[in-house]
Amino acid sequence: MGKKATRQSYGEALVKYGNDENIIVLDADLSKSTKTDSFKKVYPERFINCGIAEADMMCVAAGLATCGKTVFASSFAMFAAGRAYEQIRNSIGYPQLNVKIGATHAGISVGEDGASHQCLEDIALMRTIPGMVILNPADDREAQASVKAAIDHDGPVYMRFGRLAVEDLYDDDYKFELGKGVELRKGDDAAIIATGLMVGEAIKAAERLQAEGINARVINIHTIKPIDKDIIIKAAKETGAIVTAEEHYIMGGLGSAVAEVVCESAPCTVKIIGTDRYGKSGKPAELFVEYGLTAENIANKVKEAMAQK
DSSP, X not given: OOEEEHHHHHHHHHHHTTTSXXXXXXXXXXXXXXXXXXXXXXXXXXXXXXXXXXXXXXXXXXXXXXXXXXXXXXXXXXXXXXXXXXXXXXXXXXXXOOEEEEEESBSGGGGGGOTTTOBOSHXXXXXXXTTOEEEOOOSHHHHHHHHHHHHXXXXXXXXEOOSSEEEOOOOTTOOOOTTOOEXXXXXXXXXXXXXXXXXXXXXXXXXXXXXXXXXXXXXXXOEEESOOHHHHHHHHHHHSEEEEEEEEESSSXXXXXXXXXXXXXXXXXXXXXXXXXXXXXXXXXXXXXXXXXXXXXXXXHHHHHHHTO
């Protein structure tokens, strides 16, 4: 199995699909880190460095979109979703413009950069914008497929990419479908619903549980909005216990989205794994342990959820 950071996949996908002359890529002076420098090298005439001015970049993206362009606006998640939230809300979301936000370096896996750069609230912020599609891919192929899906979708899209290299989960036959969750393992004792980097940990947790005679279903939610309600309702009704896992605050993210569906349509026990505090500087592996973003913690939460059925 290979390993690659999804931010790298983002840059490669922009080049792969960049022969479409309607595509324009913007960056806020971080192109080497966001990997949009790959697009710049191949299509320099359609790349604009907007400087350290993320709010302005979103307004430039909005303006270009009104001229019929498909615009990718790229920066770290903390700056893309956090610093430029008002401009995204008013200039992109409100008029439903065709702007794709490529947000890299999300979550605590940014590691040593610390709390100021570890964006853990971006999904919650973007979920509050009507019509905003949110994609959080789990590996290289899914990340590249997310870019293609964003291009094909008419309207605003927020894509969440990571700095840390992650193992491949899918092969070349994988078919990505916007708005549809993916069942990776079958099981009727409980369901683990994960997104992004945590999908790999969810699979490891299910393997741990299997050794104890517990069959946990694993579902990858790559599209957090619009979320696949059918796959969640089915899991709730058939297992009666759900654990969600995300590299994000427990408020407003995947766990909240799943709980909203379950409360309305199929009440059952739900445990949400994430964090409710700021990140800190440290090696990613050590931070995952401290914040409970591990296969071991997921497995323990599954057993807790099962006991509460």
